[in-house]
Amino acid sequence: MILRPTVAWCLAFCFSATIAPARCQEPVETAPLVSTEKLPSSARTRLPGMQPDSTVLLPNGWSLAPQGTQIPMGDFPVNIQVCPSGEFIAVLHAGYGIHEIRIVSLLSNKVVSTAQFDQTFFGMSFTKDGKWLAVSGGEDEKLYVFPFEDGFLAKPRMLKVAEPAENFVVSGVTPLNNGEQWLACGLLASEIRVVPTTQTAKSQTIAFDKDSYPYASIVDEEKNLVYVSLWGNSQVAVIDLTLGKIIRTWQTESHPTEMILLDEGRWLYVACSNNNSVVLLDTESGQQREVLTTSLYAKAPNGSTPSSISVSPDGKVLLVANADNNNVAVFDISDRGRSTSLGFIPVGWYPTSVRFDSLGETILVANGKGMTSRSNVHGPNPNQNPPGGVREYIGGLFQGTLSVIPSPSPEAMAAMTRTAVNCSPTNALNSVRSTEVAEGNPIPKLVGEPSPIKHCVYIIKENRTYDQVFGDLPQGNGDPSLCIFPRTVTPNHHALVEQFVLLDNFYVESEVSADGHEWTMAAYATDYVEKTWPLNYRGGPKKLSYPSEGKFKIAEPSSGYLWDRCREKGVSYFSFGEFIENSSKVGNPATTKVDALQGHFDPMYRSYDLDYPDVKRAERFLSQWEEMSKAGTLPQMIVLRLPNDHTYGTRIGKPTPTAMVAENDLALGQIVAGLSRSDKWKETAIFVVEDDAQNGADHVDAHRTVALAISPYSRNAGVDSTMYSTSSMLRTMELILGLEPMTQFDAAAEPMYRSFTAMPDFSHYEALPANVDLEAKNGANAWGAELSEKMDLSREDAADDLLFGDIVWRSVKGIDHPMPAPVRSALVFAEVEQDDEGEDND
Numbered sequence: 001m002i003l004r005p006t007v008a009w010c011l012a013f014c015f016s017a018t019i020a021p022a023r024c025q026e027p028v029e030t031a032p033l034v035s036t037e038k039l040p041s042s043a044r045t046r047l048p049g050m051q052p053d054s055t056v057l058l059p060n061g062w063s064l065a066p067q068g069t070q071i072p073m074g075d076f077p078v079n080i081q082v083c084p085s086g087e088f089i090a091v092l093h094a095g096y097g098i099h100e101i102r103i104v105s106l107l108s109n110k111v112v113s114t115a116q117f118d119q120t121f122f123g124m125s126f127t128k129d130g131k132w133l134a135v136s137g138g139e140d141e142k143l144y145v146f147p148f149e150d151g152f153l154a155k156p157r158m159l160k161v162a163e164p165a166e167n168f169v170v171s172g173v174t175p176l177n178n179g180e181q182w183l184a185c186g187l188l189a190s191e192i193r194v195v196p197t198t199q200t201a202k203s204q205t206i207a208f209d210k211d212s213y214p215y216a217s218i219v220d221e222e223k224n225l226v227y228v229s230l231w232g233n234s235q236v237a238v239i240d241l242t243l244g245k246i247i248r249t250w251q252t253e254s255h256p257t258e259m260i261l262l263d264e265g266r267w268l269y270v271a272c273s274n275n276n277s278v279v280l281l282d283t284e285s286g287q288q289r290e291v292l293t294t295s296l297y298a299k300a301p302n303g304s305t306p307s308s309i310s311v312s313p314d315g316k317v318l319l320v321a322n323a324d325n326n327n328v329a330v331f332d333i334s335d336r337g338r339s340t341s342l343g344f345i346p347v348g349w350y351p352t353s354v355r356f357d358s359l360g361e362t363i364l365v366a367n368g369k370g371m372t373s374r375s376n377v378h379g380p381n382p383n384q385n386p387p388g389g390v391r392e393y394i395g396g397l398f399q400g401t402l403s404v405i406p407s408p409s410p411e412a413m414a415a416m417t418r419t420a421v422n423c424s425p426t427n428a429l430n431s432v433r434s435t436e437v438a439e440g441n442p443i444p445k446l447v448g449e450p451s452p453i454k455h456c457v458y459i460i461k462e463n464r465t466y467d468q469v470f471g472d473l474p475q476g477n478g479d480p481s482l483c484i485f486p487r488t489v490t491p492n493h494h495a496l497v498e499q500f501v502l503l504d505n506f507y508v509e510s511e512v513s514a515d516g517h518e519w520t521m522a523a524y525a526t527d528y529v530e531k532t533w534p535l536n537y538r539g540g541p542k543k544l545s546y547p548s549e550g551k552f553k554i555a556e557p558s559s560g561y562l563w564d565r566c567r568e569k570g571v572s573y574f575s576f577g578e579f580i581e582n583s584s585k586v587g588n589p590a591t592t593k594v595d596a597l598q599g600h601f602d603p604m605y606r607s608y609d610l611d612y613p614d615v616k617r618a619e620r621f622l623s624q625w626e627e628m629s630k631a632g633t634l635p636q637m638i639v640l641r642l643p644n645d646h647t648y649g650t651r652i653g654k655p656t657p658t659a660m661v662a663e664n665d666l667a668l669g670q671i672v673a674g675l676s677r678s679d680k681w682k683e684t685a686i687f688v689v690e691d692d693a694q695n696g697a698d699h700v701d702a703h704r705t706v707a708l709a710i711s712p713y714s715r716n717a718g719v720d721s722t723m724y725s726t727s728s729m730l731r732t733m734e735l736i737l738g739l740e741p742m743t744q745f746d747a748a749a750e751p752m753y754r755s756f757t758a759m760p761d762f763s764h765y766e767a768l769p770a771n772v773d774l775e776a777k778n779g780a781n782a783w784g785a786e787l788s789e790k791m792d793l794s795r796e797d798a799a800d801d802l803l804f805g806d807i808v809w810r811s812v813k814g815i816d817h818p819m820p821a822p823v824r825s826a827l828v829f830a831e832v833e834q835d836d837e838g839e840d841n842d
Contacts, residue, residue: 046723047505048701055423056371058349059507059703060725061748063423064326064371065346067416068363068405071109074100076534077366077400078122078352084130086358088112088151091366091402092124092135096534101135103151106357109404112151117144119540122215122531123173123185132179136170137161139541143173143182143195159195161203162186167543168193172216174226176241183226185214188543192217192228192239206239206246213528213554215257220265220283227268229256231528232554236270236281250286253277254558255527257307262315267336271320273307273527274558276300278320280337289337294320294329295744296344296424302559303744307527308353312360317342319363321354323527324744327420328354328365330413343417347403350530365403368530426748440758442713443751444735452760453711454683456733457638457675458562460520460578461664461690462513462646464706465698466504469493475719476504479699484812485661491768492669496708499765501717501755505700506707506724508692509745512537514548516692521561521578521639523727523746528554550579550594557743562730563596565739566637574600574628576621577607577641586612600635607641610660614644614667622674629680636737642667645690650782658812659776666774669767672710676765685711685736687729709752712760720755728752 048059055063076095083089091102100116101124123136126148133153135144141162147154161184162168168186175182182195190212194204208214213232220227226239235249236256255274262269267289268281278292294306305323312318316334326349330342348367355364408416437445442452469490470476471483476497480486487494497503510516514533515525532544547555566573575597580590589603605620606612621640628634645664648654655663668688675684688708698704707729709717727749734741741747 045505045721048507048703048723059701060509060727060745061425061723061750062326064349065419065423066348066367066371066401066403067345067419068403069109070348070367070371071104071111071402071404073102073366073370073400073402074098075399076352076368077102077402078368078531079124080353080355080364080366080402081124081126081133082355082358082364083126083148084128084358089355089357089364090124090126090133092120092122093400094120094122094138094531094534095368095400096538099138101133101146101153103153104402105151106362106404113153115144115146115153115156119535120144121169121171121187121535121544123171125173125175127175127179129178132175134173134175134179134182136173136184138535139169139543140164141166141168141170143170143184145179145182145197157197159197159199161193161195162189164541169543171214172229174217174219176219183217183219185217185228187213187215187231190214192226194241204244206244208237208246209233211553212237216259218259218261218268220261223265225265227259227261229259229270231255231257234272236268238286248286250281251288252279252281253291255307255554257527258309260309260311262311263336269309269311269318269333271306271309273305273323274302276302276304276306278306278309278318278331280333280339290339292318292320292329292331292339294322296325296327296421297426300426301741301743301747302557303524305527308351310355312356313358314360317356317360319354319356321347321351321365323350323352323368323530324524325420326351326423328363343413344420345405345408345413345416346420346423347405348401351403361407363403363405363407365405367401367403370399370401424744424748425750426744437753438758441753442711442736442756442758442760443732443753444738447735447740448738449735451736452683453685453713453736455634455636455638455680455685456736457640457671457684457686458729458733459640459642459668459671459686459688460517461688461706462643463692463694463696464645464690465693465696465702466506466700466704466706467698468696469706470497470502470504471699473497473502473504476502477700477721478504482697482699485658485665488771489658489662490665491771492665492672493706493708495768496669496672496710496765499716500708500710500714502719503707503709503724503755504719505721506689506705506728507701507703508690508705508726509703510692510726512694513692514546516690517548517578518555518557519726519745520689520691521563522557522559522742523730523749524557524559524743526555526557528552550592550597559742561594561596562637562639562733562739562742563594563600565734565742566737567596569737569739571637571737571739572633572635573637573639574602574635575639576602576605576624577617577643578639580605580607580641582607582609608643608646610644610646610648610654612644614642614664615670617642618667618670618674621671625675625678629678634680637733640671642671648778650778652778652780652782654778655774656776656778656782658772659774662770662772663774666767666770669765672765673767676763681764682712682760682762685709685713685733687733689726689729709755710765711756712762713756713758715757715761715763717755717757720752722750722752722754724752725749 055065074093075097078094079092081090099120103113119138121138133146133148143159144156146156167188169188171187172185190208212230215229215231217228224241228237238248240247253272253275258271260269270279276295280289295304306320308321310319318331318333320329328345333339347365349369352368353366467482471478472486509519518525647657647660690705693705727745731746731749732752
């Protein structure tokens with residue numbers, strides 16, 4: 001049974017009977033509710049940040065209107081646990097920055113104590129008496145068991161769960177016998193271990209199938225059973241503690257995470273984060289009794305990411321944190337198996353954990369990315385020490401918050417639901433609410449409508465902001481002082497945007513390459529990617545390795561990738577280097593772990609390898625294009641990787657950053673020139689984007705990036721300042737090829753209609769030669785040469801991005817010119833210039 005959420009739920013239902021009225025407390029600052037009218041129909045000239053209606057517009061086109069009081073938290077809060085006394089909550093942080101617990105008083109709404117440690121990962125639990133709080137040690141293979149009293153944590157016992165050399169990685173933590181033992185889930189080991197607190201007895205280990213990724217556990221003490229959510233297997237395992245073994249497994253939806261047992265163990269609710277759903281299991285039969293759809297619309301594709309759940313003390317109301325929808329779904333579950341939607345509560349950016357307080361009077365939400373992006377006021381500058389000695393980096397900029405929300409009345413719930421709906425750019429038909437399309441535009445308005453464009457070439461580059469490359473163009477919204485690769489270095493980039501279309505309001509949804517390549521190919525990054533990349537990037541044991549680009553099955557969205565959509569619709573596709581693993585030796589064939597790419601990639605095309613020139617990649621691609629074109633096998637969808645604008649920094653003997661970016665520019669020009677002379681040019685469109693923008697300087701937002709749309713139908717299109725994202729580019733290609741959207745994000749994205757015209761110009765493009773020395777090498781005296789030597793540049797983003805960005809900047813601007821702080825547009829109003837008639841100017 002799939003329940004369809006509805007805004008028009010019956011207010012006659014006494015919601016206040018299932019969630020008690022808010023208790024007396026300090027005045028609660030509730031965010032203003034936005035108008036019930038729809039958001040503006042046109043995305044033109046809109047910029048991310050605070051809007052006139054008091055919402056915050058995110059770079060992906062969604063908006064925030066968080067309810068309740070917001071308490072500042074640290075880096076990526078991932079788990080809230082309510083102390084059994086009800087006076088305090090513990091908030092666990094497991095992001096790129098400091099890993100810590102913050103104890104918050106629910107009487108004062110203030111942090112009363114903190115504890116920091118080397119590493120954690122999700123797991124945290126109080127004992128029933130509230131005297132002990134245990135926390136996962138993540139890759140350090142330990143548990144921290146803190147004595148807890150009156151809001152304060154004493155020195156913890158450190159329990160060894162596994163040997164440091166093991167790949168166990170502690171996730172969920174659950175007490176047994178009021179803390180005499182602890183259940184520790186081992187992500188990478190696919191095991192669960194029973195660890196005694198005194199450690200005088202041996203640990204007990206129970207193994208699951210390989211790559212099960214046990215995430216969390218919950219205990220039925222009466223039956224001596226343990227339920228374990230298997231993140232990677234779409235299953236819940238049932239363990240009999242008396243027998244010490246798995247007695248059965250039950251099927252769920254994709255990525256089961258948090259669980260709740262109700263009615264003396266009869267019912268088990270399971271959040272399934274990779275499928276917009278919460279599953280209700282009958283523990284007597286193991287059958288699914290119902291599946292609750294948590295998205296705003298019942299037919300919405302993947303993308304809500306419901307990874308956390310909570311039930312009111314009376315067992316009648318279920319809360320579900322939809323991380324990627326930035327809201328909490330609310331259900332009446334008083335009649336088990338016949339649940340109804342009560343609506344949605346808008347919260348902050350990427351809610352990771354939701355809880356009722358002990359009385360059911362207050363709703364608590366950890367917003368993993370806080371309220372907005374923000375300015376990096378202490379950006380990369382190795383010669384200066386910022387306050388506290390902490391350098392800022394995009395991976396740790398989004399400091400979280402805790403939302404404290406009084407349980408709403410029916411009227412408030414209805415208003416909040418309208419606000420949540422208005423914060424989403426989609427409608428019930430999974431399309432942008434209002435899009436103006438000029439007559440004859442080659443981009444179809446609906447899937448299945450014809451287009452004169454038959455072939456899409458999707459080129460993925462690495463890690464540049466708009467201002468770094470196009471800041472010198474006066475016709476766009478650029479800052480020349482931040483431009484380090486201007487026209488002299490990137491003549492083809494500049495010529496292309498002037499001859500075709502300049503996109504000066506285009507953003508990536510990602511922060512780094514780990515989630516960047518996922519967003520680039522799937523319009524989504526799963527909770528596995530979002531929760532593990534910060535640990536991989538921050539250093540430490542790095543047992544949780546780089547999670548992207550087809551390396552792990554668990555990282556894949558249940559909605560698949562662009563090639564999966566092509567395969568479903570019979571659209572031919574091919575990859576040159578994307579999600580492909582190079583051989584160790586140039587000239588030997590590459591491989592891929594992605595099933596859908598088997599037989600659909602060029603094994604002789606070199607993927608990410610900074611020692612391999614992009615012009616050779618261009619040469620290989622053009623030869624294959626010509627060969628497939630002559631054979632009549634030219635794919636409709638081609639993905640092409642062109643990565644060397646990443647650069648080597650100033651590593652001694654390697655090409656300078658300027659030389660590498662210039663060579664990348666030349667390769668792009670050669671590709672466009674070659675395709676423009678092909679007999680397929682009249683029906684081809686080339687789309688170019690960076691997988692992420694990292695933390696390069698940009699005066700609008702560090703998510704703003706270099707993007708190009710190149711086609712006979714985009715020639716002389718001028719400047720398009722529509723607010724687009726990578727998902728917009730994906731949506732545009734999907735419409736051309738007749739593909740349904742993969743997730744809510746490409747479904748919601750503004751297609752790039754204004755970048756294309758009805759009247760094509762089939763003129764050839766002439767590639768421009770390089771204006772700088774492509775053979776220029778870094779010398780031993782180059783600033784940052786020693787640092788560059790120590791950096792791992794074997795894959796994208798393995799190096800310290802702060803230092804790397806500063807090295808690249810100084811290599812161009814000079815050693816006495818430290819890199820400016822990147823700007824994150826945030827709490828500033830997006831200003832739109834108007835002419836005398838009140839019309840928007842492009």
